[in-house]
Amino acid sequence: MNQSRREKIEAMLAEEPGDVFLRYSLAMEMASTGEQDGALELFDALTREEPPHVPAFFRCGQLLAESERVDEARDYLRRGIEAARQQGDLHAAAEMSELLADLGQQ
Secondary structure, rough: OOOOOOOOOOHHHHOOOOOOHHHHHHHHHHOOOHHHHHHHHHHHHHHOOOOHHHHHHHHHHHHHHHHHHHHHHHHHHHHHHHHHHOOOOOOHHHHHHHHHHOOOOO
């Protein structure tokens, strides 16, 4: 039987439940199949890690904006920009700043 990408990720996560990359990958898979709520839950948990997972803030912002939950999207993006700056990830901070500016026009 051929395992789906998601099944492979879930099997690896069973072995390494704390793996940030695998958890992010599962959330991305869920988002790509329309499971927005589940994806948001996983991304949100990653934003609460220590240190927070910067790409998860961006994906939360994108998903929330797509669902027209703009105020929530702005909140994640603002927190993500701060986390990115603290971690020295200026590229991610710039990407989130750009999306935040785009949302400001809505």
